Amino acid sequence: MNLPLTIKETQAGLKEKKFKAAEIVREYLERIKKHDKGINAFLTISEEQAFEAAAKVDRLLENSGEDAFNQYPLLGVTVAYKDLFLTKGIRTTAGSKVLESFVPAYSATVVERLQKAGCILVGKTNCDAWAHGASGENSDFGPTKNPWQPEFVPGGSSSGSAAAIAANFSLIACGTDTGGSVRQPANFCGVVGLKPTYGVVSRYGIIAMASSLDSVGHFARTVEDARRIFEITKGEDGYDGTLVNPKAKMQNSKLKIGIPKEYFIEGLDKEVEESILNAMEVFRKEGIEIVEVSLPHTKYAISVYYIVQPAEVSSNLGRYDGVRYGNDRNSFGAEAKRRIMLGTYVLSAGYYDAYYLKAMKVRSKIIQDFEQAFEEVDAILAPVSPTPPFKLGEKADNPLQMYLADILTVAGNLAGIPGLAIPSGFTKNGLPLGFQLLGPRFSEETLFSLGELYQKATDYQPKVAI
Amino acid sequence: MSKLTKKDVEHVASLAKLSISDKELEKYLKQLDEIVNYIGELNEVDTESTEPTSQTTGLENIFRPDELKPQQSLSDEEALAGTEETHNGYFKVEAVLTERTDK
Numbered sequence: 001m002n003l004p005l006t007i008k009e010t011q012a013g014l015k016e017k018k019f020k021a022a023e024i025v026r027e028y029l030e031r032i033k034k035h036d037k038g039i040n041a042f043l044t045i046s047e048e049q050a051f052e053a054a055a056k057v058d059r060l061l062e063n064s065g066e067d068a069f070n071q072y073p074l075l076g077v078t079v080a081y082k083d084l085f086l087t088k089g090i091r092t093t094a095g096s097k098v099l100e101s102f103v104p105a106y107s108a109t110v111v112e113r114l115q116k117a118g119c120i121l122v123g124k125t126n127c128d129a130w131a132h133g134a135s136g137e138n139s140d141f142g143p144t145k146n147p148w149q150p151e152f153v154p155g156g157s158s159s160g161s162a163a164a165i166a167a168n169f170s171l172i173a174c175g176t177d178t179g180g181s182v183r184q185p186a187n188f189c190g191v192v193g194l195k196p197t198y199g200v201v202s203r204y205g206i207i208a209m210a211s212s213l214d215s216v217g218h219f220a221r222t223v224e225d226a227r228r229i230f231e232i233t234k235g236e237d238g239y240d241g242t243l244v245n246p247k248a249k250m251q252n253s254k255l256k257i258g259i260p261k262e263y264f265i266e267g268l269d270k271e272v273e274e275s276i277l278n279a280m281e282v283f284r285k286e287g288i289e290i291v292e293v294s295l296p297h298t299k300y301a302i303s304v305y306y307i308v309q310p311a312e313v314s315s316n317l318g319r320y321d322g323v324r325y326g327n328d329r330n331s332f333g334a335e336a337k338r339r340i341m342l343g344t345y346v347l348s349a350g351y352y353d354a355y356y357l358k359a360m361k362v363r364s365k366i367i368q369d370f371e372q373a374f375e376e377v378d379a380i381l382a383p384v385s386p387t388p389p390f391k392l393g394e395k396a397d398n399p400l401q402m403y404l405a406d407i408l409t410v411a412g413n414l415a416g417i418p419g420l421a422i423p424s425g426f427t428k429n430g431l432p433l434g435f436q437l438l439g440p441r442f443s444e445e446t447l448f449s450l451g452e453l454y455q456k457a458t459d460y461q462p463k464v465a466i
Numbered sequence: 467m468s469k470l471t472k473k474d475v476e477h478v479a480s481l482a483k484l485s486i487s488d489k490e491l492e493k494y495l496k497q498l499d500e501i502v503n504y505i506g507e508l509n510e511v512d513t514e515s516t517e518p519t520s521q522t523t524g525l526e527n528i529f530r531p532d533e534l535k536p537q538q539s540l541s542d543e544e545a546l547a548g549t550e551e552t553h554n555g556y557f558k559v560e561a562v563l564t565e566r567t568d569k
Contacts, residue, residue, distance in 0.1 A: 365511065
């Protein structure tokens with residue numbers, strides 16, 4: 001069967017009885033069995049649970065017909081979760097050998113909410129262990145490959161989630177974005193990736209990486225679908241104290257987009273740069289005013305990020321002692337050890353002021369840059385990564401080079417603002433290209449409107465790699 | 467910025483309860499030194515009159531009533547399900563004290 005590529009198509013097919021939920025699930029699982037050996041997007045496939053959930057969907061449709069969609073807005077939507085999301089009764093590893101046989105006793109808020117909205121869980125996806133990485137190569141269970149061209153990386157750390165959408169192993173997927181880990185793999189795999197405002201989607205039940213930066217995001221093939229998922233996952237849950245229910249803000253009737261000159265850095269790939277300028281032209285033709293803005297502290301974002309983030313990592317990974325669950329600390333992989341030690345160093349006596357305190361101050365400067373820019377514009381258009389996907393192994397031996405791959409995404413996390421990665425085509429060699437829209441805190445609606453405008457103006461048709 | 471030494475790396479590894487081999491020590495020394503050098507660039511930024519940011523929500527002191535909600539709590543069995551090392555409903559851990567040998 002030809003699988004539907006959007007939520008709307010999926011639900012229309014179910015309504016018109018073109019297919020049953022059980023048939024969609026069977027098709028996805030068959031595709032995973034057939035193609036995932038070469039991609040390694042999944043760590044666990046939850047076949048039994050998926051068929052049970054599909055049978056429930058089909059029963060609901062049988063009994064209440066179209067009314068079922070009012071009660072369950074994402075009815076029949078298959079979802080894959082980065083293996084950082086706790087799923088009750090289904091193994092959750094964080095991509096690390098420390099948790100290779102850990103089975104959680106409860107589910108994350110996001111998992112609960114999507115299930116209640118009618119989603120069908122197909123499996124848990126591969127990722128850089130503990131979400132530490134920009135290529136997927138730091139997974140303790142082997143790297144994920146880019147479905148478009150398997151000798152290239154899919155990006156990271158939510159590698160398997162992005163790859164699963166590109167390879168059409170699931171309709172939607174979830175991931176986490178601490179320094180770009182949703183936007184960058186979405187960009188490398190040619191799918192839509194949403195990183196919401198910090199404190200809008202609950203982190204409860206999601207294995208923590210760096211708590212002042214972690215945000216929980218979504219992968220889909222269209223902006224409209226990302227919006228529909230976010231409608232379900234956002235808002236207070238009584239468990240995560242950082243959450244607020246965002247109030248819908250009045251949108252300016254005439255939107256203005258800023259182009260930050262500091263994001264056009266030395267070494268920015270020519271094709272990436274061209275694709276950004278093309279996207280800019282699309283918006284301009286749609287009547288959006290484009291102006292240049294300046295974010296002068298952008299060049300320090302990587303240094304701030306690689307102090308604050310490892311510091312918080314060293315604290316969050318301190319709890320893994322192998323006593324209550326999981327293996328002991330000897331099971332940590334190389335990158336986790338590196339970040340724990342780096343974080344411990346910048347927090348240790350004598351270095352706290354020089355590194356950690358200094359980084360927190362420069363973080364304020366980065367936030368002020370954005371605040372000033374957003375006084376003038378409604379959103380910022382920028383590249384996600386300085387280059388298209390790179391080859392597996394290319395940066396694997398040089399941690400600093402790998403860290404620099406995050407250079408255009410980390411500032412958004414330091415400022416706690418939302419970002420939306422949108423595909424915009426392919427390089428001459430057939431690798432995905434795209435851009436990100438950044439907005440002020442709680443401006444998801446503006447980003448969705450702009451993203452939908454772009455996809456409409458370009459008559460965007462989702463493509464799958466396999 | 468000063469150069470990282472082997473002793474520094476050994477020290478942070480022990481603070482973080484990580485055991486690393488001599489070979490790893492060499493590797494991490496080089497890599498961490500490179501990273502620490504890079505992040506030292508922040509010294510260029512004038513932050514004399516800048517307040518530090520530790521989080522971006524603008525919220526402070528979020529309280530909730532300290533109530534026991536049995537339906538939201540894990541049972542003993544669930545809480546202990548992650549290990550086989552249990553004893554009478556407790557986690558079993560390695561002894562942290564040693565017996566005197568001079569008695």
